[in-house]
Amino acid sequence: MIYQGNAITVARGTQNGGDDIATLTFDLKDESVNKLSSAVVKELGEAVKAIQAVSGLKGLVIASGKEAFIVGADITEFHGLFDKGEEYLVEMNLKVHDIFNAIEDLPFPTVTAINGLALGGGCEVLLTTDFRVMGEKAKIGLPETKLGILPGWGGCVRLPRMIGADNAIEWIAGGTENKASAALKVGAVDAVVPNEQLEAAALDILARANRGELDYRARRDEKTSPLKLNPIEQMMAFETAKGYVAGKAGPHYPAPVEAIKVIQKGAGEERGRAQAIEAKAFAKLALSSVAFNLVGLFMNDQVVKKKGSKYEKQARPVKQTAVLGAGIMGGGIAYQSASKGTPILMKDIKDEAIELGLKEARKLFAKQVERKKLSTEQMAEKLSNIRPTLSYGDFGHVDLVVEAVVENPKVKEAVLTEVEGLVGEDTILTSNTSTISITRLAQNLKRPENFCGMHFFNPVHRMPLVEVIRGEKTSDAAVAATVAYARAMGKTPIVVNDCPGFLVNRVLFPYFGGFSQLVEQGADFQRVDKVMEKFGWPMGPAYLLDVVGMDTAVHAGEVMAEGFPERMGSLGGAGEKSAIQVMVDNERLGQKNAKGFYAYEEDKKGKPKKVSDEAAHALVKQVVKAEKKFSDDDIIARMMVPLCLETVRCLEDGIVETPAEADMALIYGIGFPPFRGGALRYIDAMGVAAFVELAEGLAEELGALYAPTDKLREMAKSNDTFYGKSA
Structure with a gap:
């Protein structure tokens, strides 16, 4: 045995005999999958040093003892690492680069046997070796942009040099998981075989490399040298991609475009300089609120999945x-x-x-x-x-x-x-x-x-x-x-x-209540839609009401008004008519009959396309009681505060058990902007004290819908948060 750790072993010899091949196996004890935590990365460094110290080796196989190869870095560590700041993150990434580069520079050919899922840091590990063989059902990919960051351990450097800038941009900016056939087609792997043949295929590649049939040194030169693109090819590859990806990702998700910029900046550099560019860009993105919230979202999703799995184990078929x-x-x-x-x-x-x-x-x-x-x-x-x-x-x-x-x-x-x-x-x-x-x-x-x-x-x-x-x-x-x-x-x-509206609709209808009050005080509903869509919602409140159906909204509003009369009494049609009720009275039910706050026409694909409708504006004027001027921030506050407060109440009332489940329900159920992390993370980001101050100011004018709970006021005084520090 060359090295023995908690997650990594390095053994000399193969099942076929001979002791000139080393096999480094990832097999994290007491875990169902391999993850690259700080401790595992440290072990990897030790294992590589142990390999370097052994004489007489003619090859290295990197393999996994789990069903998956490596699912990526340990995301539960991310918030704590991000808190340490930019300088620490750059230094951490450069240390990982040193370990990965040491694998790439070993004085003999290397190959990875990919038996299952290899994502993120796991994919970056396999990019360090000269060759790769892949199981038929395995998948590889770099999904970091989905977490608001970019591949920071060489993915932006090695992958474009291996499969070409255009293919690498597609993989990295899209964050896709790629099947074995797709990986083989672009040259990310050298062979695809059934899992039981992986070791034999890997050893065969090493034998051929040692006989000179495969030039592993040429492979390394290609991975460590500048990208072979002339200036015109670079412009075509990168500038076009940046425009397309920016349009697809939208303004709230900078990571995909930033990844393209990193590939572009590093294209003309050798390995070390390109990796330094990547490390710096990773650190910059990691410190953004988008990355913080998307990582939090991932962890919330794990909480929800674990709870679901626990129930599933108790269930009858x-x-x-x-x-x-x-x-x-x-x-x-x-x-x-x-x-x-x-x-x-x-x-x-x-x-x-x-x-x-x-x-x-x-x-x-x-x-x-x-x-x-x-x-x-x-x-x-x-x-x-x-x-x-x-x-x-x-x-x-x-x-x-x-x-x-x-x-x-x-x-x-x-x-x-x-x-x-x-x-x-x-x-x-x-x-x-x-x-x-x-x-x-x-x-x-x-x-x-x-x-x-x-x-x-x-x-x-x-x-x-x-x-x-x-x-x-x-x-x-x-x-x-x-x-x-x-x-x-x-x-x-x-x-x-159980309660009226349960969780999602109970939280959604105060949002609609905020919208109705804005319209009554003179806000243009189309402007409200634009402001909330710019904020990150997939559609503004008027458009959403058209999609839900105005009659459905009125019925649900009556249920909410009956259940929570103090806060939501006006949703039930008591007193003055709302804009929503006026739409129903005039048989404008939304998309279901092609007219609501907007009119609807069919687009080329036969889907409803909204267009502005003067008749809707004329009807809404009936409910306007004042002509106040609202800034974008005013509109956001008037819409978001009641939604967030009702989420807090659902948590306090025991309707939902954890902040993680509350936030995930809003993201999955009504399209709460994922990059903002959910209603409770939104409050945490603003600061509970600042949120309470904002809500209390609005409550003086607008009533109970905007009034913070006593418990939330206590949280503000004691500087508490819903998720705790670095969560």
Whole structure:
């Protein structure tokens, strides 16, 4: 044994005999995956020094003892490392470069055997060797730009020299995970073989290199020298890419364009200078609020996934499901279940509704075929997982039912009571209600412990969130089964407790309340939309209301007003009419009938395209009581403060258990700007004391919707945060 550590071993010799080959194996003890934590990187440095000290070696194989190769750096360390400042980060990266360069400069050929996922720092490790062989199902990539940073351990330097600047830009700016076939096509790897043949293939490459059949020194020269592009080629490769990527990434995500700049600046430099440019750029991005928030988002996502996994382990298998109510929503749920392999019955009382649901599912599968994600045969097979029915005949064998009928408590109660008598005693019933209390819907059920909410967001196939709502009598078994089913559907379930609007809609409607008050005081709704879209929302509040549907918003507003009369009473239509109610009164329901705050025309792809409509502006004037002037900051504060305060209240009321789940629900459910990290991170970033001061100032004029809670005031006094320091 040349080296033995907690995560890395270096052994001399191979299964085929001979002791002139060293194998460095990543196999982090007590972990399911390999990660490059600070401790593992330190071990790697020690292991490389141990290899350098051994005489008589003719090659090195880098391999993994886990199912994945290396999933990347240990992201849980990032916030703590970023806090140490730019100088520390530059120095840290240069030390890692020294280790990686030492691998690249070993006096014999080197090869990596990539058996599974190799991302981020894991991908940068394999770029150090002369050759790479890849398992058929492995993937490699550099996803750092998705965290608001860029590859800092040589990815921006080595990859362009290996696969060309254009391919490297696509991989790095896009943050893609690339299949073995794609990696082979661009020359990122030298061979693709079944995993059981990886070692033999790696040893064969080393033997050929030692015989002179493969020139490993030429490979190194190419990786350590300037990029072979003349000035015109450089301009074509980099300037065009910067414009395209900037347009795609948008102004709030600087990392993809910065990565291109780093590749460009380093293109004419040798290895050391190019790596110094990369290290400096990494440190600059790492200190940005965008990187801080996107890293926090990743960690929040891990919290949510771990909780989901815990529930899943406790759950009974869900092998056959059913959806009650076809149509667009039912069809979307059926498609999602069928596409992920869980057979589903789709029941309705009308043939035309069944046909509408099937049409929706067929349309979504056809899009997958168009994008070459599915073959026509696979589409037919998955469609067969949906069985339409007008009767309850096969419901005795169903493990879980999703009720998705009209959003009316009496209709839902009747349907749920009916189906409960026709399913097995252990069958889980769920309701896809967006606002109606789960405890209320369970009142007439004989087995309320088997009932919970399963709130999907529209469109089902696109929106990742599913709220799993626990009623007063819901059992852990019902929650666990529903979470497991949501995960099997490829969704992110977050468990919340019952209240009007649950979590996401309860938080969203104060935002709409802020919008209504702005309009009443003379703010132009199109300007509000533009300000909030510039802030980072995918669509402004008026546009969002058009997409949700004005009648749906009015109904949900009534539920919220009844549940929280002090803060949200005005949402229920009491007193003066809101702009939303005026739209409903004038049959302007939004996209569903092509007119709301905007008018809608079909674009070239047949999708609704919004256009300004003078008729909408004339109607909105009816509700304007004042003509105040608002700055962009005023608009942002008036919109964001009530949304953030309601998120705080949901946490304090125990509707949601952790800040991580609250923030992820808003990002996944209503498109809260990811680079801002979520409502609670937004408060932390502003400073709790500064946020409370802002809210109190607004509350004096605008009332309870803007009033901070007592607990939040206490947090401000004691300088507390929702996430703690460096979290």
